[in-house]
Amino acid sequence: MNQLSMDKVSQRVRLYSSLFLMLFLLGACASPPPVPPNDALLAARDAIVTAEQSGARQFAGSELDEARQQLSKAEEAVSNENMELAERHAYQARVSAELAAAKTEASKAVAINREMKEGAEALTEEMRRKGEQQ
Amino acid sequence: MNHLTRNRFLLAAAISVSLALGGCAATPESPEGATEVRNKLNALKNDPDLANRTRVELRAAEQAVELAEKPLPAEQSDLGEHRVYMADRKVEIARARATALHAEAQRERLSQERDEARLAARTSEVERAREDARSARDEAEAARTSETESAATAAAERQRMAEETQRMAEEMQQEMDDLKAEVTDRGLVLTLGDVLFATGSADLQSGANSNLDKLVTFLNEHPERKVLVEGHTDNVGGEELNQRLSRQRAEAVRNYLTEKGIAAERLSAEGIGMDRPVADNSTRTGRQQNRRVEIIIGNTQSAPAAGGSR
Numbered sequence: 001m002n003q004l005s006m007d008k009v010s011q012r013v014r015l016y017s018s019l020f021l022m023l024f025l026l027g028a029c030a031s032p033p034p035v036p037p038n039d040a041l042l043a044a045r046d047a048i049v050t051a052e053q054s055g056a057r058q059f060a061g062s063e064l065d066e067a068r069q070q071l072s073k074a075e076e077a078v079s080n081e082n083m084e085l086a087e088r089h090a091y092q093a094r095v096s097a098e099l100a101a102a103k104t105e106a107s108k109a110v111a112i113n114r115e116m117k118e119g120a121e122a123l124t125e126e127m128r129r130k131g132e133q134q
Numbered sequence: 135m136n137h138l139t140r141n142r143f144l145l146a147a148a149i150s151v152s153l154a155l156g157g158c159a160a161t162p163e164s165p166e167g168a169t170e171v172r173n174k175l176n177a178l179k180n181d182p183d184l185a186n187r188t189r190v191e192l193r194a195a196e197q198a199v200e201l202a203e204k205p206l207p208a209e210q211s212d213l214g215e216h217r218v219y220m221a222d223r224k225v226e227i228a229r230a231r232a233t234a235l236h237a238e239a240q241r242e243r244l245s246q247e248r249d250e251a252r253l254a255a256r257t258s259e260v261e262r263a264r265e266d267a268r269s270a271r272d273e274a275e276a277a278r279t280s281e282t283e284s285a286a287t288a289a290a291e292r293q294r295m296a297e298e299t300q301r302m303a304e305e306m307q308q309e310m311d312d313l314k315a316e317v318t319d320r321g322l323v324l325t326l327g328d329v330l331f332a333t334g335s336a337d338l339q340s341g342a343n344s345n346l347d348k349l350v351t352f353l354n355e356h357p358e359r360k361v362l363v364e365g366h367t368d369n370v371g372g373e374e375l376n377q378r379l380s381r382q383r384a385e386a387v388r389n390y391l392t393e394k395g396i397a398a399e400r401l402s403a404e405g406i407g408m409d410r411p412v413a414d415n416s417t418r419t420g421r422q423q424n425r426r427v428e429i430i431i432g433n434t435q436s437a438p439a440a441g442g443s444r
Binding site: 088091092095096098099102103105106108109110112113115116117119120121123124126127 | 191212213216219220223224226227230231233234237238240241244245247248250251252254255258319
């Protein structure tokens, strides 16, 4: 009798512990609790504003549009409570906005060089003509 | 019997565990597009103009590409897509940054070329004026010897005019030197240091006036020239404050010039804030150089362009 109840108890313990183990393992796969990725969203919005202020609308329009689209996808995912997807889109929005800003800086730098080069060439050309007139 | 149930139990547990684990990791594979991103990064690294310019951005790109290349099970293809997306953008950022730095590195050489062209232009102008003066003098001599009175006066007049041109060219240079103005593509730029103002204040200090009075003299002598006054600050104290302060300072300089009788319609003032530093804001001397008022004197009758280089 005593032997039997001991067996029963140890069976229970095994059952519970195996259930617990399975839950734990499944938990490792499950998505995080539905809290909006506020930091990522904020960083994305900041990056977009920064890009706009640097003049990305003019120099890197498609990258800026891409960033905005990713941000609205992120916001949509938040309202669907798919926070993992929202976070990914927020990251993508941010990196696109950063790319827009970087491309803007590059375009500006190249444009300045072109102007300087043209200026020097124009001056040389003008001098050459004046010299010929004499 | 007891033994048998235990064995069965162990078997069941092993199956359930392996099933649970299987959910996390199926046959792993590198995500689609990872190879392309790797190639893009390698192309950037092999570009002699662009490689070795951006250590930080390049390292970030490298890390992102490595992450994108990590094998993932088929169910997680969306995570792989995300990683490839991030890696691709980071490589592009590194390329853009390197392009900008490359352009900046080239600029020094370009500016040297432009200065040389300017110097050559000025030299040849002065040469020409001298040449004119000499030939007019020769003509005058010739006319005098032939005693053709009218030709002599005409030649003398030409000589006088040629000498005048030469004198003006030299005077102009002298005036520019007095002002310590710098010739740029935006016109003459005169930089007034931060000694003009007390910290955080937009009132002109009295010591500033001698430099400004030279400017007034210059502007009175060249009534056709228009002036843009730009205020600049360092990055201490936030964008909004600096924007406001820089505008007030630019306006203070403009008001001073109007008080001295320069027509208001020749003057415009603008606050640039901390957007266009000329030196490193992380050092004290750098910040001092960045706190300045720039006075841009238009080359022609058109107003000097706002914005411009830098």
